[in-house]
Amino acid sequence: GxxxxxxxxxxxxxxxxxxxxxxxxxxxxxxxxxYRQSLGQGPEFxxxxxxTGAADDSGLPNDRFFAVRPEGSVSTxxxxxxxxxxxxxxxxxxxxxxxxxxxxxxxxxxxxxxRLTVL
Amino acid sequence: xxxxxxxxxxxxxQEKEAVTLDCTYDTSDPSYGLFWYKQPSSxxxxxxxxQGSYDQQNATxxxxxxNFQKARKSANLVxxxxxxxxxxxxxCAMRARSNFGNEKLTFGTGTRLTIIP
Numbered sequence: 200g201x202x203x204x205x206x207x208x209x210x211x212x213x214x215x216x217x218x219x220x221x222x223x224x225x226x227x228x229x230x231x232x233x234y235r236q237s238l239g240q241g242p243e244f245x246x247x248x249x250x251t252g253a254a255d256d257s258g259l260p261n262d263r264f265f266a267v268r269p270e271g272s273v274s275t276x277x278x279x280x281x282x283x284x285x286x287x288x289x290x291x292x293x294x295x296x297x298x299x300x301x302x303x304x305x306x307x308x309x310x311x312x313x314r315l316t317v318l
Numbered sequence: 319x320x321x322x323x324x325x326x327x328x329x330x331x332q333e334k335e336a337v338t339l340d341c342t343y344d345t346s347d348p349s350y351g352l353f354w355y356k357q358p359s360s361x362x363x364x365x366x367x368x369q370g371s372y373d374q375q376n377a378t379x380x381x382x383x384x385n386f387q388k389a390r391k392s393a394n395l396v397x398x399x400x401x402x403x404x405x406x407x408x409x410c411a412m413r414a415r416s417n418f419g420n421e422k423l424t425f426g427t428g429t430r431l432t433i434i435p
Contacts, residue, residue, distance in 0.1 A: 241322075241411075241425035242423075242425045244422055254419075257417070292363075304351055304413075306365055311361055314361075
């Protein structure tokens with residue numbers, strides 16, 4: 200498809216388990232973002248990739264969270280030793296360059312999210 | 319640090335009336351952008367409208383307009399002639415440069431808009 204694709208759409212796991220969430224951005228978009236949205240809240244920034252490198256990981260809550268983007272396209276968000284507080288919708292977004300200028304607004308295009316429930 | 323404030327957790331509006339959703343922001347970056355996104359119950363984030371900090375005129379997109387008051391640091395969304403399909407969460411977001419030098423979007427807490435038939 201032409202949009203940002205995220206899998207799985209829903210994931211239920213038990214406390215302490217390991218989880219991977221996948222994001223396939225829009226083809227040609229070099230910038231990729233992960234956000235976390237808790238119930239009733241706005242999305243909170245987790246990490247930003249420019250190409251293969253994590254240019255800003257200041258939003259990752261702790262070292263149980265890690266993300267990779269080895270070939271500069273698909274990204275995987277990895278959560279170790281999941282806790283109930285990790286339950287949220289994890290949103291992935293991509294943008295053309297990650298910067299704005301001229302007619303480029305720097306708009307982010309979002310996937311439909313992966314809903315994670317930790318029991 | 320960037321901050322977005324939406325002070326209206328919920329609003330109820332009669333169908334066909336206009337509605338204004340409030341948004342104020344704070345940033346030290348002189349070059350920034352303001353976005354409004356709509357999030358229906360399905361969960362997808364739908365881009366509505368954009369305003370750049372150096373744009374002289376208020377942005378408009380169909381029934382959506384952005385009331386940009388730079389000195390007051392406000393960027394309110396105005397929806398004219400509201401429709402039942404406008405019922406959703408609405409998020410104001412700001413694109414600004416982070417301490418790491420990259421641009422990122424910071425979101426407000428959102429306003430849940432309900433249109434009453």
